[in-house]
Amino acid sequence: MPKLQSTTLPTGRRWRISGLLGVGVLVNIFDRVNLSVAVMLLQQELKLSALATGYLLSTYAWTYLLLQIPSGAILDRFGVRRIGRMGTFFWSVASFLTAAARGFWGLAAARLLLGVAEAPTFPSNAKAVRMWFPQGERGIATAMFDAAAKFAPAVGIPVVAAVAHLWGWRASFVLTGVLSFAYFMLYWFTYRDPADDPLLSLAEREHIATGGGYVEAEAETNAGASIWFLLQRKKVWGVSLGMLAYNYNFYLLLTWLPGYLSATMRLDVLHSGLFTAVPWLSATVCDVVFGGWLVDHLIRRGHNPTLVRQSVLVLGMVAGLAIAGAAHTSSLMGSIIWISIALSGLAATAPVVWSIPGLIAPPGSTARVAGIMNFAGNIPAIAAPVVTGYLVGRSHSFATAFGLAAAMLVGGILSYVFLLGKIETIPMLAATSSQ
Numbered sequence: 001m002p003k004l005q006s007t008t009l010p011t012g013r014r015w016r017i018s019g020l021l022g023v024g025v026l027v028n029i030f031d032r033v034n035l036s037v038a039v040m041l042l043q044q045e046l047k048l049s050a051l052a053t054g055y056l057l058s059t060y061a062w063t064y065l066l067l068q069i070p071s072g073a074i075l076d077r078f079g080v081r082r083i084g085r086m087g088t089f090f091w092s093v094a095s096f097l098t099a100a101a102r103g104f105w106g107l108a109a110a111r112l113l114l115g116v117a118e119a120p121t122f123p124s125n126a127k128a129v130r131m132w133f134p135q136g137e138r139g140i141a142t143a144m145f146d147a148a149a150k151f152a153p154a155v156g157i158p159v160v161a162a163v164a165h166l167w168g169w170r171a172s173f174v175l176t177g178v179l180s181f182a183y184f185m186l187y188w189f190t191y192r193d194p195a196d197d198p199l200l201s202l203a204e205r206e207h208i209a210t211g212g213g214y215v216e217a218e219a220e221t222n223a224g225a226s227i228w229f230l231l232q233r234k235k236v237w238g239v240s241l242g243m244l245a246y247n248y249n250f251y252l253l254l255t256w257l258p259g260y261l262s263a264t265m266r267l268d269v270l271h272s273g274l275f276t277a278v279p280w281l282s283a284t285v286c287d288v289v290f291g292g293w294l295v296d297h298l299i300r301r302g303h304n305p306t307l308v309r310q311s312v313l314v315l316g317m318v319a320g321l322a323i324a325g326a327a328h329t330s331s332l333m334g335s336i337i338w339i340s341i342a343l344s345g346l347a348a349t350a351p352v353v354w355s356i357p358g359l360i361a362p363p364g365s366t367a368r369v370a371g372i373m374n375f376a377g378n379i380p381a382i383a384a385p386v387v388t389g390y391l392v393g394r395s396h397s398f399a400t401a402f403g404l405a406a407a408m409l410v411g412g413i414l415s416y417v418f419l420l421g422k423i424e425t426i427p428m429l430a431a432t433s434s435q
Contacts, residue, residue: 013200014132014141014208020190021125021145024088027183028121029152029254030160030176031091031114032060035098035107036255037160038169040262045169046104054389057255059108061381063115068378069227071120072371076224076364080124080131081191087124088184090117095177099170122354123370130358130366131194134211136300138358143292143351147284150347153254154280161258161274224364225428227372233426236372238419239356242313243377245412246346246353249320249405251384253279253343260398265332275332279340283347291316291351306423309352313416319345320409327402356420362428380408 035042036057043053075083094114101107125145133141160172194200194208208214230236257279261272291312298308322345325338357369384405391401 013197013204014137014194017128017132017191018141018144020187021128022148024121024183024187025125025145025148026152026156027176027179028091028118029149030156030179031095031118033153033156033254034095034160034164034169034172034176035060035111037157037258038164038172039259041164041169042107048104050389050393051386052104052389053259054386056104056107056111057385057389058382060111060115060118061251061378061385063112064119065115065375065378065382067116067119068123068371068375069368070371072123072367072369072374073227075120075124075127075367075371079193080128081193081196083120084124084191085184085188087117087120088180088187090114092177092180092184093117095173095180099173099177122374123357123367126354126357126370127367128191128193129355130361131214132208134208134213135359136211136296138355139295139299139351140288140292142355143288146350146354147287147292147347149350150280150283150287150343152280154277154284157258157276157280158274161272224368225362225426227368229428230361230365230368230372230426234419235360235421235423235426236369238415238421239353239360239369240373240376241415242317242412242420243353243373244379245408245415246317246320246349247377248380248384248408249323249342249346251381252388252401252405253323253339255385256388256392256398256401257339261332261335263392264330264398265335267332275336278336279343282340283343286344287347287350290348295352306421309356309423310416310420312352313349314413316345316347316349317409317413317416319348321406323402323409324406327397327399356423359423360426362426 039053039057042048042056048056071083090113094110094117097110097113098107101110126142129138129141129145160175163175164172192198192200194205194213258272258276261267261275265272265275267275295308295312299305320342322338322341326335326342329335329338353373354370357373358366361369387404388398388401391404392398
């Protein structure tokens, strides 16, 4: 156990850790979206069809998806710090390899490596927040890293689009490779678990522990719940299926929004990147304000935590149905407004969703629950780009693709209400428990 600092020192170490996680997600999403920004240039250079482009856009997600459940178990076993260091290093390797790729298969291989490297990111962040924050602060703490996933396209897409426009698409991957390596160095020297952090004061340690976080290494030495046990719990299925519906819309827009604006509104790469930023900026604000600050504020005021969180989940998903409106407008402004409403509503649900593994998981199982949830949630990372490419290629319109995305949200709402139910810890008593 490292020597503790004086109780008189500032007690903000946990927020600096949260900020570090947010920067990581920012860079993480930069790595993902650069391919979607360059998609029109790639189609021209490699002579790709819409369906082939959809497959390429989804390649990253294959390894990312397959490693979600294993990464959760590995994180619970070996810890956030060790796995985080390994993952962040290979982010940069994958980006540099993408820049050097000379054909479809070289690009695909580099994106598969990126999926391996980034697979532990969100389960790791969920586990870190569970350790570092009392329950009354987890909304805003989660929003700080999840909002980065919305802010990254808002900032990253225009920047990457400008770089690709001026110096070619390969230069955009060199840029993300440099950013990823810089973050690896920052993470290496900054992140510690609370049990091992010499900068954590006694006062802050007590604040975290009193509020339900854990700061002692031995708090996670138990084996936790097995994957099989968790897969039999309807709460795990509820949050996982809701995440699947959310992420179908998220990945559709993350991968195809610049292409949608280019194809439907006849915008070039640079201008489609600039207009793409607007919905993502709106989503960033709603993520922090509604999914983070408002949830924590209402719970601290004494409102029922389940009612608060479920209300945000349902209302946010209802707002997400606005994506169907974008299918029936030929106006650039109308499209931006409809998509902004949809993304903003969905963004408000995300911090709540990512706080749930730490609230329902049995002791020692947070990363496992997060891994299961993110496994289900990233099936759309493969399906959404490919299905959208197929539907657009067949109909030469995004109407059917956006309608399908809205239908997914209806299923997600039902999952949150009837399967997730009350947001409380799953008991470890009986395998036949209905929780």
